[in-house]
Amino acid sequence: MDRLSGTTAGQARDRTWPRSLTQVPYWAFQDEAVYRAEQERLFHGPYWSYLCLEAELAKPGDFCATFIGEQPVLVTRDVDGEVYAFENRCAHRGALIAMADHGHARDFTCVYHAWTYNLQGDLTAVAFAEGIGGKGGMPPEFCMAKHGPRKLRLAVVHGLVFGSLSNEVPDIEEYLGEEILDRIDRVLGGRRPVVLGRFTQMLPNNWKLYVENVKDSYHASILHLFFTTFGINRLSQRGGIIVDSSGGHHVSYSAIDRSAAASTEYSEQRIRSDSEYRLADPSLLEGFSEVGDDITLQILSVFPGFVLQQIQNSVAVRQILPRSVERTKLNWTYLGFESDTEEQRLVRLKQANLVGPAGYVSMEDGGIGGFVQRGIAGASGEYATVQMGGESAASSESRVTEASVRGFWKAYRGAMGYDLADSPPDDTRPGRHRRARVSRAGREDA
Ligand code: FES
Ligand SMILES: [Fe+2]
Secondary structure (H helix, E strand, O other): OHHHHHHHHHHHHHOEEEOOOOEEEHHHHOOHHHHHHHHHHHHOOOOOEEEEEHHHHOOOOEEEEEEEOOEEEEEEEOOOOOEEEEEOOOOOOOOOOOOOOEEEOOOEEOOOOOOEEOOOOOEEEOOOOOOEOOEOOOOOOOOHHHOOOOEOEEEEEOOEEEEEOOOOOOOHHHHHHHHHHHHHHHHHOOOOEEEEEEEEEEEOOOHHHHHHHHHOHHHHHHHOHHHHHOOOOOOOOOEEEEEOOOOOOEEEEEEOOHHHHHOOHHHHHOOOOOOOOOOOOHHHHOOOOOOOOOEEEEEEEEOOOEEEEEEOOEEEEEEEEEEEOOEEEEEEEEEEEOOOOHHHHHHHHHHOOOOOOOOOHHHHHHHHHHHHHHHOOOOOOOEEEOOOOOOOOOOEOOOOOOHHHHHHHHHHHHHHOOEEEOOOOHHHOOOOOOOEEEEOOEEEEO
């Protein structure tokens, strides 16, 4: 199996990637070999993946069953107070060690043949290891210390637990860089998060279409009608984009500005999101300054699949988990803070409806990836055009740009090891603007 997946991963890397960051080949969202190669190169490679919140492991014995890509992982807090993480896979014949997503345990006993692991993932007991009546059992040379799930490298950043299956991964501070760390600190620093709720969306599209969507400041106020209509996010508002030097991490932020809401840019574009709709209950939008500044929207992503969101007082983390070429699991966890007043808690719960299970944004972003996946069927030789704001993947004061989308692809194609190639100019590509008319007299090309 290993050999086979190694082969398909190799085939995926034999492909070349356009040199320009403005072109994204559609096969990247469609190809099984690419999907397999991602599991190996990204999710088992030298990158940090978000696992869970430290707040979900409040007491010794608490655990979360989570994932790095497809790989099931258990994160625990042991009696020494430390957080540990290891593969959620029994060293015997591979069953899940823990079934529940969250729970509390003294140790873990595999349901299949009762091999037992402590909270650090060490194998501590093998049922009937000595056999019965001197017959059967494990061979005497069997050593429990040599059998156990693989352990992960861990890093905790302002209560966010990240893990990696690779020993080559740089320290998390270096991985994230100062600007991204500062922006995580802005939302989570010095406060103790509490989990207000969770939900999961299954997306009918490749995981990278969702990552693009998160990084796409261009779409937010156009696709999401209510963002614009209620003045929460307009491209005319003060804000900007930060793309780190790897390209893989980004922050998009803006400040509420009622004068921007009154500007005419949107009506001049004649787009759907400039509508006559009004909220029947405007109290939905009444909140408080989240951290004492005037930034009302900050979306932050960490390569490959983590998002931290502050939309007004709706603070959440999102974990993007590939499930197949065309299926993605998106886990949302809504946060409040121990220091919140009762009124603030209520505002957070109410605003969860802006971007929540009954809200607008998750519904629309959940749908749009599927529209793209369906739209590109049959176009694996074609490219997406990502030219808004130029060709670079640099930080920008304008949000009318796709710079952070280009940043993702810059990090991605490097991580996947693709060779870069110049793609043919548009006018030499076949099949453009040609029409054939077939009549009784025969076929003519037009
Ligand atoms: S598979 Fe876990 S004990 Fe056998
Ligand atoms: Fe969106």
